[in-house]
Amino acid sequence: MHKSKFNYMNEAIILAQNCLDDKLRSPFGCVIVKDNKIIGTGKESIKVKNDPTAHAEIEAIRDASKNLKTINLSGCILYTSSEPCSMCLSAIHWAQIKTVYYACSREEVFDFGLPDKFKLIEKRKDLSKNENFKISQIKNEKAIQVFKDWRLRKKINKN
Numbered sequence: 001m002h003k004s005k006f007n008y009m010n011e012a013i014i015l016a017q018n019c020l021d022d023k024l025r026s027p028f029g030c031v032i033v034k035d036n037k038i039i040g041t042g043k044e045s046i047k048v049k050n051d052p053t054a055h056a057e058i059e060a061i062r063d064a065s066k067n068l069k070t071i072n073l074s075g076c077i078l079y080t081s082s083e084p085c086s087m088c089l090s091a092i093h094w095a096q097i098k099t100v101y102y103a104c105s106r107e108e109v110f111d112f113g114l115p116d117k118f119k120l121i122e123k124r125k126d127l128s129k130n131e132n133f134k135i136s137q138i139k140n141e142k143a144i145q146v147f148k149d150w151r152l153r154k155k156i157n158k159n
Contacts, residue, residue, distance in 0.1 A: 005101055008033050008079040009138050013103060015043050015056070016081040016146045020153060024048050027150045028056035030080040032064040032073065032097070039076065040064025056080060057088035061095050073097050081143050082109050084135075093133070100135040103143030 008031055015029025024047040032040035042059025046052055057080050065071050074096040083102040084092060092100060 003036060005077075005079070005138060008038070008077070009101060009103055009140055010142070011038060011041075012056075012079045012081050013140060013143045013146060015041060016143065017149075019043050020146065020149055022048070027146045028081055030056040030060040030078065032060045032076050032078050034064075034068070034073075034076045039067050053087065055085065055088050057084050058091050061091055061097075065095070071095065077101070079138075081146065082106070083137070098133055100133075101138050102135070103138055103140040104147065105137060108144060109147065 011031045012029045015031070016027040017029070019025035019027045019029065026044045026046070028044035030042045031038050040060045040063035042056040042061070042063060044056045045054035045059055048054070057078065060078065060080075061073065064073055064076060072095070076095075076097050077099045078092060078097050079101045080088075081102070082104045083106045084100065085106075
């Protein structure tokens with residue numbers, strides 16, 4: 001059965017939701033799809049692994065590369081719960097993934113206190129002109145709700 005891009009985005013959001021129960025994780029999830037099959041998944045794991053590069057997208061790239069036994073992920077599509085940060089965009093580029101879909105924009109994530117300190121304004125201009133790379137938003141209220149729930153849980157845990 002052929003799943004739609006909305007189904008794959010929901011899978012990424014489910015991974016983000018799963019992070020809500022873990023105090024060491026922020027709510028980010030990612031899946032990588034090839035030939036209509038999920039071949040890599042990732043959840044934000046920075047504090048879990050004590051690794052500042054363990055963002056959901058990079059974890060999914062690592063998983064997909066391991067599963068496919070290659071560093072070349074051309075032909076794959078990446079779905080992530082939030083617009084990729086600068087580091088993740090670079091990893092996506094190096095993995096040769098040409099199509100990326102995200103649910104929450106960086107601005108929406110900023111509203112929840114999760115800043116991307118390195119803004120790639122110029123890089124993004126170049127990406128938008130590059131016909132070999134496509135990055136698009138798929139708005140999804142479930143993704144925004146995950147961040148609302150996370151912010152609420154953070155407030156409750158502080159009290």
